[in-house]
Amino acid sequence: MPCPICGREAVEESFCKYHKEASDNILKKYVHWKRATGISWKGYLSQIAKNPLSGAWTKEVAQYLIKLEEKNNVKIS
Amino acid sequence: MEKHTFIISEKPDAAYRTAMALDSAQKARRMSYRGVPYYVATRDKKIMVVPALGHLYTVAAKGKGKSGYPVFDFEWVPRFLAEKRAQRVRTWIQAITKLSKNADTFIDACDFDIEGSIIGYCVLKYACLGKEKTAKRMKFSTLTKEDLERSYVESLPHLDFSLIEAGKVRHEVDWLYGINLSRALTLAAKSQSGKYNQLSTGRVQGPLLRFLVSREKSIRCFVPTPFWRIKAYVEIEGKRFVTEYARKAIRTRKEAQSISNACRGHGRIEKLKARQFQQFAPVPFDLGTLQVEAYNLFEYNPKTTSNAAQRLYLEALISYPRTSSQRLPPTIGYKSILQGLAHSRNFRELAADLLAKNHLRPHEGSREDPAHPAIYPTGRLPEHFKNKTEENLWELIVRRFMTTFGEPSTQESVEASIAINNYTFLLKGRHTLQQGWQRFYEPYLKLQEPVLAQLQKGQVAHFKKVVVEDRFTSPASRYNPSSLLQKMEEAGIGTKATRADIIQKLYERKYIRDERMAVTALGLEVFDVLDKYCREVVSAEMTKELEERMTSVSSNGEKREAVLAAAIGILKPALKKIKKEETEIGGALSKAIEITRFEGNSIGPCPVCKTGKLLIIRSKKSGKRFVGCTNFFKSLCNASFALPQRGTIGLQDRVCDDCGWPTIEIRVRRKVQILCFNPDCATKNNGES
Numbered sequence: 206m207p208c209p210i211c212g213r214e215a216v217e218e219s220f221c222k223y224h225k226e227a228s229d230n231i232l233k234k235y236v237h238w239k240r241a242t243g244i245s246w247k248g249y250l251s252q253i254a255k256n257p258l259s260g261a262w263t264k265e266v267a268q269y270l271i272k273l274e275e276k277n278n279v280k281i282s
Numbered sequence: 283m284e285k286h287t288f289i290i291s292e293k294p295d296a297a298y299r300t301a302m303a304l305d306s307a308q309k310a311r312r313m314s315y316r317g318v319p320y321y322v323a324t325r326d327k328k329i330m331v332v333p334a335l336g337h338l339y340t341v342a343a344k345g346k347g348k349s350g351y352p353v354f355d356f357e358w359v360p361r362f363l364a365e366k367r368a369q370r371v372r373t374w375i376q377a378i379t380k381l382s383k384n385a386d387t388f389i390d391a392c393d394f395d396i397e398g399s400i401i402g403y404c405v406l407k408y409a410c411l412g413k414e415k416t417a418k419r420m421k422f423s424t425l426t427k428e429d430l431e432r433s434y435v436e437s438l439p440h441l442d443f444s445l446i447e448a449g450k451v452r453h454e455v456d457w458l459y460g461i462n463l464s465r466a467l468t469l470a471a472k473s474q475s476g477k478y479n480q481l482s483t484g485r486v487q488g489p490l491l492r493f494l495v496s497r498e499k500s501i502r503c504f505v506p507t508p509f510w511r512i513k514a515y516v517e518i519e520g521k522r523f524v525t526e527y528a529r530k531a532i533r534t535r536k537e538a539q540s541i542s543n544a545c546r547g548h549g550r551i552e553k554l555k556a557r558q559f560q561q562f563a564p565v566p567f568d569l570g571t572l573q574v575e576a577y578n579l580f581e582y583n584p585k586t587t588s589n590a591a592q593r594l595y596l597e598a599l600i601s602y603p604r605t606s607s608q609r610l611p612p613t614i615g616y617k618s619i620l621q622g623l624a625h626s627r628n629f630r631e632l633a634a635d636l637l638a639k640n641h642l643r644p645h646e647g648s649r650e651d652p653a654h655p656a657i658y659p660t661g662r663l664p665e666h667f668k669n670k671t672e673e674n675l676w677e678l679i680v681r682r683f684m685t686t687f688g689e690p691s692t693q694e695s696v697e698a699s700i701a702i703n704n705y706t707f708l709l710k711g712r713h714t715l716q717q718g719w720q721r722f723y724e725p726y727l728k729l730q731e732p733v734l735a736q737l738q739k740g741q742v743a744h745f746k747k748v749v750v751e752d753r754f755t756s757p758a759s760r761y762n763p764s765s766l767l768q769k770m771e772e773a774g775i776g777t778k779a780t781r782a783d784i785i786q787k788l789y790e791r792k793y794i795r796d797e798r799m800a801v802t803a804l805g806l807e808v809f810d811v812l813d814k815y816c817r818e819v820v821s822a823e824m825t826k827e828l829e830e831r832m833t834s835v836s837s838n839g840e841k842r843e844a845v846l847a848a849a850i851g852i853l854k855p856a857l858k859k860i861k862k863e864e865t866e867i868g869g870a871l872s873k874a875i876e877i878t879r880f881e882g883n884s885i886g887p888c889p890v891c892k893t894g895k896l897l898i899i900r901s902k903k904s905g906k907r908f909v910g911c912t913n914f915f916k917s918l919c920n921a922s923f924a925l926p927q928r929g930t931i932g933l934q935d936r937v938c939d940d941c942g943w944p945t946i947e948i949r950v951r952r953k954v955q956i957l958c959f960n961p962d963c964a965t966k967n968n969g970e971s
Contacts, residue, residue, distance in 0.1 A: 227503040234505040241508050241534050253505060258754050260504040 227262035286328040288385035290405045292392040295596040297333035303430035318377035339404035341457040351465040352857045378409040388417035394653045400449035423654045425598040448836035455849045459485040466860040474868035486776045488820035495809040498801040504757035510538035515747040525707040542750045549702030551741045560690040563719035565608045565647030566656035569778045577764035584782035590671045604779045605654040608647025616642045622661025644686040658683045688719025696734040700743045760798040774826045807874030816856030886944030891919035923959040940964045
């Protein structure tokens, strides 16, 4: 299965090894953000996606997750 | 026919200086044989000083026409047989053979280091037809008349064969790594794409790529986390200061806000800590520290610095720069150097101060080099400089040399703790009590922190403004040429003479780009392939170990053959694995080459259709370059913009300050222009670009 972001070979049926690492970091750091600002998951993703200090792969994963959530919301509604 | 002494020098400039120094009237004659310059000096007898052109011989595969791998059979051959561009070397070697025919004494006067020793040895062995066994060796650290004459009179009785063995093994191991791994990668990519793209890696290049890729991955996967910092603008005895809350990072916005709210009104200086300390003068430059300092002060990349330093050495203005020593032995003649420098208007006073001292003793570093001392000025003053780089570098070396003789400087640091409503703010400052060595190094020292000498315990601090700053943690900094060089030194990979070239090679192969080094898709892929299939090749530890074994060949502890066998032992299984997985590796590399090519021509997102990317394209019809959108091929966007046809285009991540469109840099000779594509941009109307 290819990585949905870059087309490289995916690991553990999710992203490629690069985007997987970025994705793991995003998940891990949410706890800090939540404690520091009380931000929602969606708000956090959009903050990460536009923060100039975020890494390129981090931004790509954040944008992908935002789009995925939007898609899921449309389906539900 | 009268017999003469034949001296081989490393380069034409050095040959000229050597001949002039050795001629009893300092009027050596410049002659030429089939366009190859050489010099004839007269002393007790005729001396012919003939230059090499750096390396005239190199390692090459035995037998012609093979382009596959593995290749483990090699021989030393004239460079023109191995490199198409080195045809000039053929005439050069012929000239050396002819000029050495009637000589009865042979002297190697190439630079006294591994590379110089190999150059001299190969010329004496191959071009002079077996004279390496009887040749003498001149050992010098500067190209001044005194040093050259002394090294001629006191020539070493034979070449340093252990150094030559170490040099040979280094070239041979590097060749084995380079040719085999580079061919393996290039052929794998070609097998899938059908196109030839030169890919390369080497003994040092691989581990270096590891450092860069590891940093790149951590930057690209970085997630910033928020924290807060509190600053307060206070007034003490009518003077304004900026203080900072004692805890540097506050983890929640709520807490930061509550501290800020509580710190209104006025506080008091509760504690005042003053500490005096001495700072010793910096140590003399070795090549690495010179490269780092030149980058920090002037942003010269390491290659620029080493080239300029080499030219200063050939002008006899500084000592041999490719040294690892941080020591200045008294034999270099401190006084005579300072007396020479005292003739310069810029250094007269400083040199006079040092000359007035009873005893001159430099503050030295710990590193030593058996062949050369640290870099120092010869005391000779330049007539003119070829460029600003050489001028800046020479002045830096002169000042650093004088600085090492300076007294320690005495500083005082002060830290005031200001208490307000149970919260503490800190105010820090530092000032110089005794300048000491800093006087010699003044132009390069940064401004100091505020002077807090007048503050006293108990004084009232009026809090004028308290600011909560939103901050985020930052990713690790990208390597720049200077920090990467330091990293290589720490890791013990590469040599002082080759490190800058290896960094440059990574740019040429398009594995990295920009001053703040970013690894390209190709760099990431090449590293991943090497890491997956031949981890030893990119392991810094293995490279360091091999490096140490090669170095120990010069101290007779290790046999050249054993080191070569170890290198082949690492390479053989690695190459086998690459060959087996050639299809998979080739596919990944070809894809990465395409992505890197795309990245290299991509300017940024298309501001017209918002979904495509702007690319620099060259028209097949007219050969002219222009900017077009990637969506053009999908018939979604027809944005296109003309480009100047002259000059080199540099990509940059900046957008136009006025309209936000992407910009590029056009460089015509030394003139650099930033160009915005937007035809309606306000900067166009102002006559700016």
